[in-house]
Amino acid sequence: MTTAPETTEVTWTSDEMMSVAASRALGGVTACFVGIGLPSTAANLARRTHAPDLVLVYESGTLGSKPDGLPLSIGDGALAQTADAVVSVPEIFNYWLQPGRIDVGFLGAAQIDRYANINTTVIGTDYADPKVRLPGAGGAPEIAASCGEVIVVVRQSARSFVDRVDFVTSVGYGRGKGDRERLGLCGRGPSRVITDKGILEPDPDTCELTLTSLHPGVTVREARESIGWDLRVSRDLVTTPPPTGEELTVLRGLTDPKGSK
Amino acid sequence: MTTAPETTEVTWTSDEMMSVAASRALGGVTACFVGIGLPSTAANLARRTHAPDLVLVYESGTLGSKPDGLPLSIGDGALAQTADAVVSVPEIFNYWLQPGRIDVGFLGAAQIDRYANINTTVIGTDYADPKVRLPGAGGAPEIAASCGEVIVVVRQSARSFVDRVDFVTSVGYGRGKGDRERLGLCGRGPSRVITDKGILEPDPDTCELTLTSLHPGVTVREARESIGWDLRVSRDLVTTPPPTGEELTVLRGLTDPKGSK
Amino acid sequence: MASIVSLHDGVRDLVRDGDVVAMEGFTHLIPFAAGHEIIRQGRRDLTLVRMTPDVIYDQLIGAGCARKLVFSWGGNPGVGSLHRFRDAVQNDWPVPLEIEEHSHAGMANRYVAGASGLPFAVLRGYTGTDLVRHTENIKTVTCPFTGEVLTAVPPVNPDVAIIHAQRADRSGTVQMWGITGVQKEAVLAAKRSLVTVEEIVDELTPVPGGVVLPSWVVTAVAEVPGGAAPSYAQGYYERDNDAYKAWDAVGRDRDTFTTWLSDTLGVGARA
């Protein structure tokens, strides 16, 4: 992890910037379906800073978990013990996710493509003889389909950001605008892809992921060089506001005690 | 209610004989789906006498209820408080009744016909303008379809025992042998209709209800005269053993304290 | 997040003439007080949905609030018939009552489909019964794997679901326990929901058998102690069996009922 340039007061890592940016994306959100890892970090950071009432929903069946630290797994005991309710796994998918009750779904990705389709299944185009066998779908296909919107958090690399994913585990915008509607997917799809370099958003006309925000100290060239397609840059490109001291303090308080970073 | 003839020791009513006969029908049964009224009386009597481990399942969602007295309604608090588990109403029907997990379903009837079809919906053949509007189906259609077997408990009267029910709320044997299989119903159907006069069972060849047992003191003529079709009598007609002193003591202990008789 | 409201305001704001209204509670936790408030506020043309329409729906029907009833078992449990319901079906009094009837399994699955955002539910049910001949809302569906033909029912998605629960906290998160029937599904299937509770507390301590509806899926909560009487609220009060028995005589006669309506709820006969 590279260390980003110092401001007058604080330094931060690119991963910290990514978590902070992801956390901020949860402003005004009621309920968020959270995966383990970066999404969980961001969601818990949001709950500790600007969104104290944010409802965290985990696919293990916990509704409204309020863990003290970061859970190490999706079925951590602290998630159950601090939840408003613990329901069965069938219920969490059928009653809570499927009808579109959850505003935001937070996903990671092994591969993500130009249209924000996500692959967490296999690397390599031959499913029967993959180059790398990945964990698989988990809750992601239906999170991507049914949440009001989806936020993807993933570190940039040419291996991860590809023109076309080897396997569509979770649908972003398919092959472009209108595909979600044609497929009958209820949610609006990925609204933001937050990386360690910046933020990509779907172009309103084409749904192609476009760079809309650069994290402080990152150049457009740096952001573009680790993307496997010719990344477009928004005319309204902005710079992501740097992490505040409070954000960093809370984030480090969350991640350090468990030694998970 | 008429009083049946005295034996040397005890007297009993025809309703008591009916409840006792119904209770005995639960020998060897693991789990029983119970409606309120006579079925509940019989099932609780069985649990207090020969079948202490009988599992009582009520459609309100209680599994393994062990009420002290007779519940007054299907959702009585005592049913929940003494149950092994209380589940939701969808679950009781989908996970417990539908897959055929329950050995015996205990039903009452407003009308029952020659092939043990049951009507609890309307009296009169015009559904839109009924002579009498009855409560309706409740859990009965699926209890009749999915329990391993069904036991019907109903007092005899020409109004209740009809050649053909005005409305098929719950299927017995349809129009005769083979109809259940054609309809794809999982359970074997009504194995016994227990009345205040005797016991009717489906003929093995035709599925027509046939008198197989007469309660003590009841004549064949008395049993046949309150049936709306030409009731056949089994060549192996037996007499129902009279209630034992223990059966009557337990039954009266169950029914009297609540003043429900 | 749920609003904390008075019963009067909750009914005023959430229940509109012509609405599809589901009031659930399977013998236990029946929202009687909310039903009475609907009568008091004179709602009309409601489509009332309920698996087990009992005394509270007999009262709503007798008061002329309903134009349609969707149900699976209508009776006074442990007592007998619902005379206002019968009078409406058989004699159109005080107004005609259209009915759509199902089995419990069918209704339960309709709520499940409603809560799940699905356009139908599949079950083994109704097969061979005459219920199928009297509602368009029972169809068949063929299993794409085995070819077996099963029964399909459409969801219930009420405009408003009304339930009674033991407790809520100040954020409007609701907790109930004991027999909780189909209430969770009813609330999740509905566009809006009103939950009356025995008490609003600072903190909901977990209880065995507890079912929780988080504040963010509930529209409004009203504190109405005794709001389920004469049914019962486990941990709070017992079922008033005498009141159920007494209802038989009140419901049996139009004049006696009209007097009851006036004396108890202060409502004149409207139909």
Add this chain to the structure above:
Amino acid sequence: MASIVSLHDGVRDLVRDGDVVAMEGFTHLIPFAAGHEIIRQGRRDLTLVRMTPDVIYDQLIGAGCARKLVFSWGGNPGVGSLHRFRDAVQNDWPVPLEIEEHSHAGMANRYVAGASGLPFAVLRGYTGTDLVRHTENIKTVTCPFTGEVLTAVPPVNPDVAIIHAQRADRSGTVQMWGITGVQKEAVLAAKRSLVTVEEIVDELTPVPGGVVLPSWVVTAVAEVPGGAAPSYAQGYYERDNDAYKAWDAVGRDRDTFTTWLSDTLGVGARA
């Protein structure tokens, strides 16, 4: 009614070569001890079903017990990949492993269909994904009311379901709490079931969040304290996160794994 058995006898009597075996437990209450006993007894050609195959299935796969895996997410939670699983899929070591993969929503609904005695379940799922191209067990079904096309999946009905729970009573009625995942459905969907428990007690006192499986739907119960370790059993012990991390190095290398198999479970390499 359930029998109370030893773990050895339970696995011996209920798990047969070639069986479809579902071991469930969503991070919590994972039946590790039962999995180890299956390895010890040398079962072969199992079709292993599990939403989240993790370390325990990595061990079973590495030991050569499985010919097929049906799953929705296979990884070492919080750590990384399952190397034995990868080695089997990518290199057929120690034996080829056929896979059938789903999403969590799909698998959960397959268990629900299994528990419900239905030949399929309906969901909004898989649409537009490549998962559909790789399994026959994902089809479509058309809503008979709206014409909408939805996804259908067939039930999972394992020969045997194995779960771990906190407690059982002497009759074999099982009680678990905390995150209980899809375990109830797995047991109800299966032909036979084996439940390992932390302890067998005289009486099961109700607990908040408790899920009960009555004795008459359970085949056998074995008392195996610590039987979920290194996963956790709420109220008994915590998750051993270090053991999960340590597994990464063991699973990564065939020889290290084979040594582990021999040292820990007393099993020689068989494949």
